[in-house]
Amino acid sequence: MFKKIAYFVITAILIFSLLQISAFAKDSTITINPGQIFNIFDYLKDVGDKLTIIYSDDNSEVIFIVTSKGTDEKGDYILCNVTNKSGTFQQKYYIPYIPHKIGTVTYTTKDGQKTEDILSDKYLPDDEQILAWLNGLYHNINVLSIDKVNGVPIKQTQYWYFANFLPQSEREYLASRFIDGTAFEWPSIWYTINVNGKQIHYEQYGAMPYIKNGRMMIPYRALFELGFGLPENQVIWNGDDYSVTVIKGDTTIKLKIGDKTAYINGKPYTLDTAPELELDRTFVPLRFVSEGLGYKVEWVPGPDGTYGVGTVNITGD
Structure with missing residues (x-):
């Protein structure tokens, strides 16, 4: 009894597998006139699908039969046996990607x-x-x-x-400089900033880094708190003089909005780019403050130097 049931199941599976290839496979024939364009993927989709193309100018035929489907480094494809007057050969046809x-x-x-x-x-x-x-x-x-x-x-x-948009006048100014080829200073979500291998998700602070005078500007709390892990009592904003003071170990750095003079442990240093207040966020020059706190900074540009793309790797204790 068991053998009969097993035989029945195996037979049913074999029949169904054959049905998948034969009964459900499509067998299409189309006639193509000179210059007519058609899409082979309108007719060939699954294993077993067959397409016969008749060319009206000489009544010749080309037959395609899908033998398998797959994916490689170029994308999804169907593999076909193609038969024409010269014989039969195999050919891959890559399925076009259709956005959805x-x-x-x-x-x-x-x-x-x-x-x-x-x-x-x-x-x-x-x-x-x-x-x-x-x-x-x-x-x-x-x-x-x-x-x-x-x-x-x-x-x-x-x-x-x-x-959080820049004022339109500033956007127009940046666009004009880009057209002139003199600068490209848009804020960008595609700057990746890592501290000891851990990415800073600066977007949590509602503002994105940008390049100013060749220097990357970053929201200071994103760098000091998210990147360096400093508590709020070591990252001090003074609304009276619009200054930021950061304390790490025995190092204290003070910067002021619009002022190119910064102080490390009371010693003045001249900045290439002053801290700025944009979008209700204070931006500071990333390299200066990072190196001032004892970190090493490495800039890795994006592919082919693409503007608005790149990686900053900050390392140290």
């Missing part, structure tokens, strides 16, 4: 508010693609504000820091 909707973004330009779909990218996870999409809008001089992501006010989403 992964979200929406609402933003404002001088012409009014617009909502558009955010489309997926073959090479990026969806969350990184959304980030890249918002970053592109943030740096678009014609965009006055980013208002919503997936219908939710952006300030209520994880991307809330993209709601």
